[in-house]
Amino acid sequence: MFAPRRFLPSISALMALEAVERLGSASAAAEELNLTQSAVSRQLKKIEEQMGVALVLRDGVKLALTPAGVDYVRQVRKALQQIAQASLKLKANPTGGSLDLAILPTFGMHWLAPRLKDFASRHPEVTVNLSTRLRPFDFASEGFHAAIHFGHRNWVGVEYLPLMREDVVAVGAPSLLAEAGTRAQDLARLPLLHLETRPDAWERWFAAQGVEALQPQGTLFDQFSTMAQAAAHGLGLALLPRYLAEKYLSSGDLALAHAGQGPNMGGYYLVWPKDQADAQPLATFRGWLEGQSEWPEG
Template sequence: MTLPRRFLPSISALRALEALDRLGSATAAAEELSQTQSAISRQLKTLEGQLGVTLFLRQGRSLVLTPQAAEYADRIRSALQQIAQASVKLTVNPVGGSLSLAILPSFGMRWLVPRLADFARLHPEVTINLSTRLKPFNFASEPFDAAIHFGKPDWLGTEALRLKTEAVLPVASPDFLASHPPVRAARDLLDLPLLHIETRPNAWAAWLAAHGVEGAKVNGTIYDQFSTITQAALHGLGVALLPDYLAEQDLATGRLTCVWGDKTMISGAYYLVWPVQNGRDPALTTFRDWLAGQAEDEDLLPR
């Protein structure tokens, strides 16, 4: 169905409206868009006439969007972002396409990036662009086609491919262990300074419960990323509960030592997630099919 022309305003007018809403003044919008203030005003007036709705009010020499116009601007902001993303993908790699992927910094660098050479060898026609994000976000307002996510596959409006269930182990530096009483049981770790990662607030409690220590009060210092908590453990500040893929290199070189026990599975896993509407994108499909072969879990169906 073809929409009436009045409901398809020009991109320049929509950009003017979006910029005015975001920046708060026609002067700032004009500067960002490299136009004159009068040009911005004309575009907004034309848009107002085309839609037949009051979009802005004059307060002195300033333009102020109506509440309805501000809501409209918020909606078209997502649409403009999607148009820009599609244009970038087309121009950067018109043959094989490109994929903008948000990754968790530690998992991305230690697990994904070492495997990407194989993907590049098999699929040189697809370009993968990586940026780090620590938390879920709105795909409509961020320039990403997919993301690596830890937790549960409950990211609204997405499908998911499970990559790896997290297995953790308690580690510390040899010097730290030499200066503290020996650990003979899981409960003994409660007498040591425990290091916590902000994104896994219940990790220590879950690990202790898995080893029969229920309801323990767990204290310690908190770190925002695995890179910092790993450095804290290396410098003897306490015991860190690290994913196996992060600890293996330092364990192999003797810089860290497993304090007690072995790998322990805890709740949560790493997923590739993507918006439902992107599911048939050729670059994403190619990457997802390849990544399924790298995953360690048996249940690989999107859900």
């Protein structure tokens, strides 16, 4: 149920207030909004009268918001951004059917993105909007319809479509590996690169090779793609998903440091809120993505 009309100022008034708070003067706000300074001042006065609250502190040409005004603008700004985003989605797909998808950057770039052309050609009625998120989040507050999740089935309140189990390989620049031995324990003496979200990956990898528990130190990265580039330039060894490592191995920029199998780090899933399972754009995308899944049967 909507609030009474008296609590809903015009978009023009809200935009004027938001611009003044951000820019600090009516003249700067007027220039950005393509209005006159007096028009901005009228909008500010109008919203104060409508709310019955002083929102602006006036000191000559300079304007500042009251504490209540600052608080109000912070909430209003989010709403204005949501309206703008909704309008952009409508313009991008006037027939309806947008899907807001949170992706992991490397998996999204190297596994999902090359497949999206096929989805677009089969389902032109659905527009997929992609944004990066590195960790699980609250669907209710973020506003995404679905997300790509790595790990295990430990995201509360969602349903899962398995996409691919991750197979990690230890790789390094050929010049760096030329100085190392062939045994797993020899690699522990080389610089090791780490991913923020998997701080124990090397420790688990060495344990899987029968090497006593290590707590390796080294450079930390927040994304696989950056870490892969650093490894290719000889900064250290990296544990990379095979789907990402393959192009570097094929080009010769990286080489396998060891043939041993890595530990089971988890898998990639499409996840979505349980109460949104029947939304048509999501159902369409989920049905298509199921056909792209590389998860082993059984």
